[in-house]
């Protein structure tokens with residue numbers, strides 16, 4: 520039976536991604552503008568990836584099938600976003616967020632990736648606040664938390680019942696800034712049909728223009744697939 524190689528780095532679970540990030544080849548700032556990256560999807564994953572890559576200097580082509588990136592399914596998320604900031608002093612830690620997430624994922628998640636997510640969770644909140652996401656605050660003006668999903672700590676940052684919508688507006692604004700700078704070329708109403716691989720590496724995609732029906736090809740040095748998951752099964 521064929522098994523999927525997720526290419527997770529080796530080492531102890533808490534150090535895999537940190538070590539990998541410390542030893543990976545870097546691209547010099549002067550060379551980034553010569554590299555094209557395709558990002559398929561403009562939800563919270565794709566929208567923020569596209570904005571960040573463009574901010575770093577790469578040339579990004581972003582694709583979504585909706586009429587606007589702002590309509591990605593991420594808009595449906597409500598409860599909030601978890602981060603191990605331990606603002607409540609209730610014993611939270613990176614390890615506890617990792618543990619709860621693996622358990623909440625029915626022990627089916629890739630554990631090293633969950634650990635990395637728990638590690639960077641605190642930075643994600645800081646980035647979203649800097650982008651202007653209006654997370655709920657307590658009467659003293661500090662960021663508020665609630666307990667979500669049956670966990671024993673309060674680590675969920677939220678914006679009423681509209682967290683996904685507010686987060687998406689933050690990512691979308693950062694992305695739009697880069698569209699305005701010419702660093703992201705946005706392809707709305709384009710559906711990816713196929714991935715183009717050259718020597719085993721993803722180098723492009725085939726799309727259908729949903730307005731004209733035209734089949735198009737797009738090339739790049741790398742392709743990021745951020746097309747969402749089973750969430751699209753929910754009817755909005």
Ligand SMILES: Cc1cc2nc3c(=O)[nH]c(=O)nc-3n(C[C@H](O)[C@H](O)[C@H](O)COP(=O)(O)OP(=O)(O)OC[C@H]3O[C@@H](n4cnc5c(N)ncnc54)[C@H](O)[C@@H]3O)c2cc1C
Nearest residue numbers: 560561562563564583584592593596597598599711746747
């Ligand atoms: C009702 C609901 C409530 C939720 N509540 C929470 C919560 O409280 N907290 C939490 O952490 N998570 C929550 N989630 C989960 C979370 O919202 C999602 O996991 C997350 O938003 C997915 O983001 P994404 O960027 O991966 O995908 P999406 O937002 O689904 O974006 C997918 C993107 O890919 C594009 N795309 C897909 N296929 C193609 C194609 N063939 N060609 C071109 N483009 C394509 C789409 O146009 C879109 O832009 C909730 C989910 C739902 C449904």
